[in-house]
């Protein structure tokens with residue numbers, strides 16, 4: 001995000017073998033997964049996962065239930081350490097990083113089953129997203145030194161600004177757990193945005209929303225990308241949303257990528273149709 | 284900034300309440316007089332209020348169970364008294380000596396908190412409860428075997444021997460005499476010192492909770508996985524809450540010990556830890572008002588019940604059950620909330636789903 005300073009890394013952009021949008025080719029991709037895989041005991045949940053995301057791309061990750069989509073997010077954010085493969089974030093290897101370091105390096109996410117700080121206020125939830133951008137320590141907080149007032153003023157203003165993107169500024173003082181379902185999902189996105197990510201991962205953002213809420217969400221996702229010039233990767237079962245806003249789509253089935261392409265390529269791919277609808281019985 | 288003003292207004296209400304209670308008791312004491320038994324309880328009440336408020340930081344705000352809070356009180360009590368006795372010549376001014384002793388007690392208890400916290404708080408689950416339980420017992424046994432004395436050459440420490448092993452010079456005196464604890468303490472704690480410590484504790488706890496660090500601590504309680512996902516280092520903030528809580532318990536220990544002429548390690552046993560936990564749970568997790576009132580009321584009640592003699596503990600238990608029923612009554616809780624308002628979001632978060640369900 002423009003208001004946060006992030007150390008620049010000077011690396012040579014690599015040409016990507018993937019389907020990133022024209023405008024992002026030549027800049028190095030925000031995320032590159034190479035041969036990523038994880039086993040849970042004997043179960044291979046994800047295998048040979050290769051993908052690159054352009055630095056301002058909206059990418060989709062789809063697939064039937066249990067395909068391993070959420071597991072991919074958990075690998076990228078290091079909730080699970082990959083069994084094999086490499087994840088490059090802005091060209092930097094994330095080997096040995098943990099969840100906190102990955103967050104500081106610029107990946108933010110939402111969760112499939114909402115995980116808010118439900119006893120805290122909406123505003124505090126957003127301020128927690130900016131935790132690492134508010135710079136005062138424990139003693140400034142206890143003794144109310146100038147750093148506290150400066151930090152809290154900055155946090156309050158930015159929180160309100162971010163909440164207003166989703167038209168939630170009036171809910172700032174509400175308890176997060178008491179919000180309706182749709183608002184909780186939006187708050188999770190705002191909280192993730194507040195970390196100032198270069199890649200935002202959304203796990204089924206439209207789940208449980210009605211069609212008009214979903215339309216609004218689509219507009220807002222595009223607006224977020226345009227305003228902050230960040231990449232967004234989303235998992236979604238709502239095909240209207242996926243086909244409507246994603247530029248590149250990756251289809252996962254039984255932990256493996258079965259197709260990659262633009263929305264129109266995916267819609268007409270026989271393997272994808274088979275994965276979703278089942279094999280046509282020969283008569 | 285509206286919100287900051289609102290929370291600081293609520294905080295001033297608590298400070299005001301404590302100061303008012305102090306003023307009223309002082310006034311009563313000066314005019315009609317208060318019973319000797321209540322008067323004797325004033326400093327212990329202050330110490331227990333500080334204990335309850337500080338334990339609430341670990342149990343209510345951080346959401347980790349600690350069963351050895353009295354252990355930190357013990358560390359603070361013994362180090363504080365040793366400091367106070369050996370500083371007698373250097374700092375003749377009593378309030379200053381008391382303050383310095385409490386700070387030393389707090390620092391030592393805080394250091395103990397770091398020692399316990401660093402290995403344990405990295406783990407997930409209820410390990411803290413088990414380890415703090417053991418810590419309380421270990422501290423008790425260590426102090427029972429500890430001999431400390433002072434003479435012209437400074438402090439002498441001996442472990443697992445007897446007081447002769449201290450090799451004290453002329454005019455030397457034994458301070459901690461193993462299982463006999465410390466005797467011959469000059470009582471320097473008084474009600475005023477106690478109330479000042481309560482106010483300092485409230486200032487630290489309330490300001491911490493309403494700051495960046497406090498938010499992070501509550502975020503860990505509400506949802507550890509989400510907290511990590513926004514870049515909050517878990518162990519750092521767990522340790523912060525736990526150590527601040529331990530340090531405040533240490534200061535309360537010094538205050539408590541300096542109110543008696545004799546103090547022994549077995550005073551700070553498991554029962555004391557549980558007693559303080561009862562204050563916190565009854566007052567409401569995360570509810571600072573509740574901790575203050577529960578600690579004060581539940582310390583006075585056994586004294587008031589002295590006339591019932593044999594039935595004392597029975598009546599105490601019944602009162603506990605009644606209070607528990609009352610505080611869990613939604614109608615009554617709403618009424619209370621409307622009257623006094625909540626300090627910080629209370630209630631421990633729902634059980635976190637296991638890691639498999641991220």
Ligand SMILES: Nc1ncnc2c1ncn2[C@@H]1O[C@H](COP(=O)(O)OP(=O)(O)OP(=O)(O)O)[C@@H](O)[C@H]1O
Pocket residue numbers: 040043045063064065066067068069070071072112638639
């Ligand atoms: N921690 C874990 N331990 C063992 N198996 C796991 C674990 N996490 C996920 N799995 C397994 O990995 C597979 C993929 O799960 P995942 O949650 O990624 O699916 P998904 O594509 O997100 O499905 P949905 O659309 O239902 O959300 C499932 O078979 C699941 O049981």
Ligand SMILES: [Mg+2]
Pocket residue numbers: 069070071112
């Ligand atoms: Mg999923």
